[in-house]
Amino acid sequence: MILVTGGRGFIGAHTVRALLDLGERCVLGQRAAGPPPALVSEREVREGRAVVEPMDCTDPGSVLAAGRRHRVTGIVHLAAAGMGASAPLDELSANAAGLFAVLRAAREWGAGRVVVASTIGVYAGVTDPVLREDAPLPVASPHAIPAGKKIAEVVADAAASSGLDVVAARIGAIWGPLGRPSSPFFAAPRLVHTAARHAMAAGGASVSASACAGETQAAGEGGVPGEAAPSYAEDAVDMCYARDCGRALALLQTTATLRHRTYNVGGGRAVANREVAAAIGRAVPGAAPALLPGRSQGAPAVDACLDISRLREDTGYAAEWDLDGAMTDYVGWLRAGNPR
Known part of the structure; x- marks a missing residue:
């Protein structure tokens, strides 16, 4: 075992x-x-x-x-x-x-x-x-x-x-099912949870505490209680x-x-918040989050990504989920009432 x-x-x-x-x-x-x-x-x-x-x-x-x-x-x-x-x-x-x-x-x-x-x-x-x-x-x-x-x-x-x-x-x-609704290291989890919460509210479904946390945990990050912290369009991470x-x-x-x-x-490339927001908008029409232009203060000027050549060559690994597919899967998981 x-x-x-x-x-x-x-x-x-x-x-x-x-x-x-x-x-x-x-x-x-x-x-x-x-x-x-x-x-x-x-x-x-x-x-x-x-x-x-x-x-x-x-x-x-x-x-x-x-x-x-x-x-x-x-x-x-x-x-x-x-x-x-x-x-x-x-x-x-x-x-x-x-x-x-x-x-x-x-x-x-x-x-x-x-x-x-x-x-x-x-x-x-x-x-x-x-x-x-x-x-x-x-x-x-x-x-x-x-x-x-x-x-x-x-x-x-x-x-x-x-x-x-x-x-x-x-x-x-x-990021994905069972992940934290908010991360101090990148914006995607909070953006997705917030969109899923809005989608459930618009559909009249009950809103789980974990989905709400995507918004409320953002307080203290530049917003006010109950309001999502600002995210910048060009901030990116692998x-x-x-x-x-x-x-x-x-x-x-x-x-x-x-x-x-x-x-x-990793994914082998840096994904910008604007890409995440666009994928959210395709998965949940009307829920694409508003982003501030440019990069946040202190963000690197050049995006870094992980080279996953070793992983691919030695294990045969290939990603099965692109951004849109993963977004649809994760939003569906949250809207179905699954944990986090």
Whole structure:
């Protein structure tokens, strides 16, 4: 079975779904108790193809206990301390402890491969607009998340040199079903949730709390309570739909031979807010958000994107969702009353 730490979370749930579709069985390790994510069917749970296990990755004993109940043959490590839930040093310490616990468990179990989540944020300070895995990374980081992921990559590389099969996945801006209704890093989630809320209200449908959050969480970002914060038309980021991201991670876990230790996981191009707004307008006529012209203060003058050549060449990955298809799918998910 493949252990997916954080398997009930956003990216974790999509990774589990993709692994199940590839014929794998999964252990969903999660600190918070609860049912399997909405992407896993009741039948898959009944048949033991997807099993939720309580797990605190900062506690090695908690991780090892899963190996006593299941034969774990590979790990996708996505669990992380909640963003901003603790002081930066505590967050870094918890994430490092979790990684060491997972790597030690992999060694004890003889797991075939460990895929460790990293982030596009590690490239902050790299001047080339095409972000390649072999680019030298600055030591300094603008945020605790990329700082922690750089630590994780160094540890993962050291573990690989000692014989473990460890791969780091540098993940771009992910959006889609089960994602947060608002992100501090890019505008798309909030814009989509706001449009879905308006569509449900116009249709007379009940409006879920998660859809409302797309607007109300924006307060304090330059707007007033209940009013969306301004977004700029030319701000852009490498976006990848969650279903594609999950499949990319599943392929990194299951592909027999990989030639590299680090892989970018993203869309392979920078998507501007104006493109997102236009796609929203096509998915929900009349709901295209108004954007401010140009770029926000502090936005880079040149858009950067992830080079995903390694991922394509080594795993055969190809995105299944273009922007319009993903937008229609996500809006449909929200309007159907699914969680987030």
